[in-house]
Amino acid sequence: MKDLDPLDLALIEGFQRDFPVCARPYATMARTLGCSEQEVLDRLDALERRGILSRIGPVFEHGRAGASTLAALAVPPDRLEAIAACVSAHPAVNHNYQRDHAWNLWFVLTADTPESLERALDEIAAATGLEPISLPMLRGYHIDLGFSLTPFLREPS
Structure with a gap:
């Protein structure tokens, strides 16, 4: 990531939280960035x-846009990369990440209905050969998921 130029960095950091909601968001971003x-x-x-x-x-917001859940798979370590790629390829999956736990691959799914969400979980089970656990949100908390890349661009001391 050290080879990001200033425009790449401005693009990533400048629109994590404030993505323009308009008919031509990329044109709005371009005007802001001067390109x-x-x-x-x-x-x-x-x-x-x-x-x-x-x-x-x-x-x-999960309650306004259909259905969502946090899910996890217990993946054999030698299959983790392949299973993560398979899970990431599913259109209902927002993101996934590894955890240091028996249930070591966690991911968030969203769908238009609870039934569609269940279908997505079934499809992931069929594609991976592993049975996911589903942990739907019972109470929401707002956390800021924007991250500065600047610390990653510095040379280690």
């Missing part, structure tokens, strides 16, 4: 291809 809309699109595409960005999209 063209096409350059914003090209850079986002390049950042995604390099694995720096995995997703560009909203995070919805």
Whole structure:
């Protein structure tokens, strides 16, 4: 990530929280950054291809946008990378991450209905051969999920 240029960094850090909600958000971002809309699109595409960005999209309040759940799989360590890629490829999965626990792969799913959510869990079970546990949210807490990349760009001391 040390090879991010100032525009890449401004693009990532500047719109984690304040993504423009309008008909042409990338044009609005371009005006803010002093570049063209096409350059914003090209850079986002390049950042995604390099694995720096995995997703560009909203995070919805779970009770207003259908159904969601936190789920986990107990994945054999030698299959973790392949199973994580399989889970990430499912369109209902927002993100996943590894935890140091028997249930070592955690992921968030969203769907338009509880039935669609159950189908997604069943599809993941069929695709992975592993049975997920579902841990739906009972009470919501707002946390800020924006992260500064600046500490990762410094050389270690």
